[in-house]
Amino acid sequence: MSSFGNIVKKEIKELLTPATIIPIFVIAIIFGSIGTSMEGIQEEFEEIPTVGYINEDNSSFSNIFTSYLENNSEVVFNSTDINEKEEGLEQVKEKEGNVLIIIKQNFSENILKDIPGKIDLYWIMKGAGIFDTISSEVVEKLISAGTREISKNIIETNTTVNATIALNPTSRIDTTFFKDREIGLSPGTIAGMLASQSTFIPIIIMMLIIFSGQMIISSMALEKENKTLETLLTLPVKRTSIVAGKITASAIIGLLFAVVYMSGMSVYFQGFQFSEQINIAQYGLTLTSGEFILIGISLFLTLICALALSMLLGTFAKNYKSAQTLHFPIVMFAMIPMFATMFVDFDTLPLALKSIIFAIPFSHPMMAPRALLFNDYTLVISGIIYTSIFAIVTISIIVWVFKTDRLLTGSVRKKRLLKFKRQR
């Protein structure tokens, strides 16, 4: 073999380690999953929306609107009697529809008098994630197109109507039913209001988990690489003190980092808030001090879980390089719930996905703020119980590992054992 070939062969062997291969494959899988999700969004955009309507006016313009609905959506309820509103809402909910549209009395008459015709929209909102609001966006388009049909008719047949009204012949009042609450806003506005819960909080928590996990895995790896661990383990100190000490130190530094990142990120996000501000508290969507404490407990326990899991993985690290590979599951487990929380609402997930998201201990503080805004204490408290158990079990396993040979001997595969024996 030539010198060149010899060097190339050696370099490839050095570079193609699990530490370089695994992240590439995982990133490919992530991009694949995102691509598949995007196809799903496109399909949802192309889906015909499911609606119900009550045409209280039952006149020319209102009939143009309802005809458009009949032709361009799946109508699961229609009536002309306002007293059937509750039944209509039930039907829409049952058929997993998005909205009950009520065209109010004197709709056509008002338009002809240059007064916008009134439409009441009763939305059924399933979740506040980015993906959850797609269906309501589709309905918004449907309503706009229906209104445009009225405009066209006005322009073609009634030249006396004011141009402004001809172009915008309707006015609407939105009411959204979301998580057992009735909110006088459209789903899009609600989702916008909850954007900080949907994006800001999961990102911060993900960063906190990744940085803290990185610190503790590196600490374990450096203890092994710098050969300080053996000395530490022969000192008169309990294994639990070593484990707790490392976790506490990383938690303190991690929280410090989180505060710094949170400050920077809040300034960053404020830069994007150009539009009119809607006070979330005005609609009863506020957190009490008790609820903030619950979020704090959830965050603290998740941090402990992240650190414990990282430390457990760190016990398998041989050196700093291998620690980077071992950190990868933590990154993945932090990113999955982050994306899930950003794009979908926990309540709208299928049972299998719900179980996966719940089982990842890092999901809980990401979901907690939104859940508590809508008084979903069951999810938050069960999450706190689960993360407590997860943390206790993981720390117990670490303490057990610290008491066994595994911490120093690592893998017990025969090949490595032979190598280890030769080194003695």
Added chain:
Amino acid sequence: MAVIEVRNLVKNYGTIEAVKGISFNVSAGEIFGLIGPNGAGKTTTLRVISTLLTITSGSVKIMDYDLSKKPGEIRKIISYLPEDAGAYKNLSGKAYLEFIANFFEQGKKQQMVSKGIEISDLDERINDKVDTYSKGMKRRLLVGRALMTEPKLAILDEPTAGLDVNNAQEIRRLVKDIAKKGTTILLSSHNMLEVEFLCDRIALISDGIIIEEGTPKNLMEKYNAKNIEEVFTKVVK
């Protein structure tokens, strides 16, 4: 009184038998050396005695404490210096000694640190970060760390590894001195001159078995050898 009592010690790594049933005693104030070729089981034996590894079978007692039952008590009276040990790079030499001293009786902390500084003999460099130390300086710091606590039993794996002749001699002198003051020393070394100079008794270990044991003088007589190196080559052959 025996400080170390090892009986039929077996240590396996999975299916690999590293130590195959060795027995020996070490008395108080004695310097006992384990010598043998690479992979003979020396470091494994030292790691077991220093509570780092669990016992597969057999028993080890340190000052009457059963190693399997009371590892916590044993850690209070021993000090282990691994062959390739390191110190925390971001700490100064002094801060490292203070960190270690904090695990022991608080009343003696200052005394321990002073002793560690004295043994390390790093002068002003003791206040510099460990990261800036040469290999020899690090080793002296670690020897200082191991001996500053005045342990009942010091377990030293290649105590002079990486040191130049002068530093190695100084460490050997320190080990002798500390043994005279009552500390029992269990050490392993590849340096036969060191073993001959330091040890009251030695055990030759090969393939996990002690194949010879005695004072250097007796072993040299038995094998009609001029030095321990010759004994070693004759026994291990």
